Amino acid sequence: MSISVVTPQRRAALSRRSLWLAYATAGYNLLEGLVAVAAGAAASSTALIGFGLDSFVEVSSAAVLIWQFRSRVPEDRERLALRLIGLSFFALAAWVVFDALRALLGSGEAEASPVGIGLAVASLIVMPLLVAAKRRTGRELGSATVMADSTQTLLCTYLSAVLLVGLLVNALWGWSWADPIAGLVIAGVAVREGVQAWRGEHCDDCAPTPVADPATSQTSGCADNCCANRKA
Template identity: 60%
Template sequence: MCADGCCAPPPAVAPDRRAVLVRRVRLLVVATITYNVVEAVIALTAGTVASSGALIGFGLDSVIEVASALAVAWQFSGRDPEARERRALRVIAGSFFALAIYVTVEAVRTFFAAAAPESSRVGIVLAAVSLVVMPALSAAQRRAGRELGSASAVADSRQTLLCTYLSGVLLAGLLLNALLGWWWADPVVALAIAGVAAKEGRTAWRGEHCC
């Protein structure tokens, strides 16, 4: 249960207002997909060059955010979005679990191999930009999703918000490696990303996102 009552059934939404909210969700989905495609390409490329598991994990999270946004786009492309909600949530949950497994394996491998990643200025800039962009997108998604009473839209907003937290953690890890040479901060950050992803996957699978 939610202490603030956010899980209570939402009030009925007038048809005109509902149409506006559905269009808003669709536009936000397009914005999320566009940004995350760019973010994924940059993060995966920079992560591969620097052999950074944290950056690669961040890039994969961006790929999964695209999959999540596409699931929501598919849901709201039909005449009855509620009928597709459970399947959309399953896709979102599965993408979280896949990220958690992959990043955990790579982080453990990097840590025990003591393979020091190189510093990445590109990754530092990317993480800083995401700290600004992602909170705004997430807040807009969450407001529209709650008013619509859509658990999948709220779940997608949580995934976008997750990217904000991951951006902060990633930025800290990359700076520690670049400024202090703490290479082990990279796999530690990757494991943190995996842990949060697993938690979010479980929440989405159970359909527990507040709307």
């Protein structure tokens, strides 16, 4: 099997692409989060509010990526960036579990939300496009952080599907309990992804990428930074 070599120029281009993908993700998810939280508050929907908060977590993940790739040596910030992404997942899960349990215990029933349904459909269209672009970039660059961020965007895609099902069930049959159940699913997936980010398990999704630099024989990428120190 031949090993592709990434030149310093190509590596710089991939880093810039990662940065712009992070900006695009942050912009879309900020808008998505504001709409979801507003619609969720209007409909007393735990799932919609949780989805909106996940959008803000996605913004924070993109911000971590921006912080990392604005460094002259992004790999030096990889380990801390993954830990920060993991913490954001845990914070999201804690709030969603609390609000879902509150709803299930009878503190209010969710109403139908056409705005939430439309938002979920839009996210199911936009998110997979971002995931594909991030995964191509992350694999070629050999960055665990970009791969972790792509997984978080993929999680947003799954959550959009879960949200859509919960909202449609509630709207069509009036099963308001489906909303907090969908919220608990969101929380469970968030915890799993948080643990993976904290442990650096996203390093398994990429490999060290040789650099065409005659001055050094060292490879670069997540396997040399995050993965090698995963158990530290």
